[in-house]
Amino acid sequence: EDQVTQSPEALRLQEGESSSLNCSYTVSGLRGLFWYRQDPGKGPEFLFTLYSAGEEKEKERLKATLTKKESFLHITAPKPEDSATYLCAVQVETGANNLFFGTGTRLTVIP
Amino acid sequence: NAGVTQTPKFQVLKTGQSMTLQCAQDMNHEYMSWYRQDPGMGLRLIHYSVGAGITDQGEVPNGYNVSRSTTEDFPLRLLSAAPSQTSVYFCASRAGDHEQYFGPGTRLTVT
Numbered sequence: 476e477d478q479v480t481q482s483p484e485a486l487r488l489q490e491g492e493s494s495s496l497n498c499s500y501t502v503s504g505l506r507g508l509f510w511y512r513q514d515p516g517k518g519p520e521f522l523f524t525l526y527s528a529g530e531e532k533e534k535e536r537l538k539a540t541l542t543k544k545e546s547f548l549h550i551t552a553p554k555p556e557d558s559a560t561y562l563c564a565v566q567v568e569t570g571a572n573n574l575f576f577g578t579g580t581r582l583t584v585i586p
Numbered sequence: 587n588a589g590v591t592q593t594p595k596f597q598v599l600k601t602g603q604s605m606t607l608q609c610a611q612d613m614n615h616e617y618m619s620w621y622r623q624d625p626g627m628g629l630r631l632i633h634y635s636v637g638a639g640i641t642d643q644g645e646v647p648n649g650y651n652v653s654r655s656t657t658e659d660f661p662l663r664l665l666s667a668a669p670s671q672t673s674v675y676f677c678a679s680r681a682g683d684h685e686q687y688f689g690p691g692t693r694l695t696v697t
Binding site for chain 2: 479506507509511516517518519520521524562564566570571572573574575576577578579
């Protein structure tokens with residue numbers, strides 16, 4: 476059965492304190508792995524897509540990496556405005572290539 | 587471009603009532619989908635469509651109907667609302683296998 480697990484569930488960081496969020500997956504065939512950011516009361520906002528092991532993508536203070544079993548979202552010197560829930564989703568190579576989501580990591584950055 | 591729009595933003599229903607959640611996109615995307623988001627459960631796929639006239643079930647389709655008569659619109663119908671359908675509903679669209687864009691969500695409460 477396809478599964479996506481994110482850890483930790485919640486993370487509190489001081490401003491400037493770098494850390495990583497984890498997304499581990501077990502799927503029959505990975506077509507792509509997606510990272511989204513979701514602010515309270517809003518819809519998920521797209522951040523990155525990764526397609527193959529070893530691939531990396533960067534945007535401002537965020538960098539996403541991918542291995543054959545997991546993905547990491549590294550946050551360097553975070554700011555309070557980076558506080559949000561970060562969602563990981565896998566696109567499976569079946570049918571319509573739907574996305575299956577993890578439960579997210581709620582990040583709080585304290586000034 | 588307005589992107590993906592959803593109406594209403596909030597809705598309260600009594601058990602047994604029916605209603606339609608509206609979703610529209612102006613990006614000419616073939617693929618559209620509906621998710622529900624519940625605390626601790628992540629986003630779960632309800633129904634999806636790969637083009638006008640084509641719909642299929644996701645992970646949690648029971649109690650919901652969809653239709654896709656145009657590329658732009660993908661309404662979600664609750665046939666007889668139940669308290670278990672209290673949730674936040676998100677519509678999304680994408681072009682091919684690229685990233686999905688989400689609407690702002692509809693917060694539904696069934697009493």
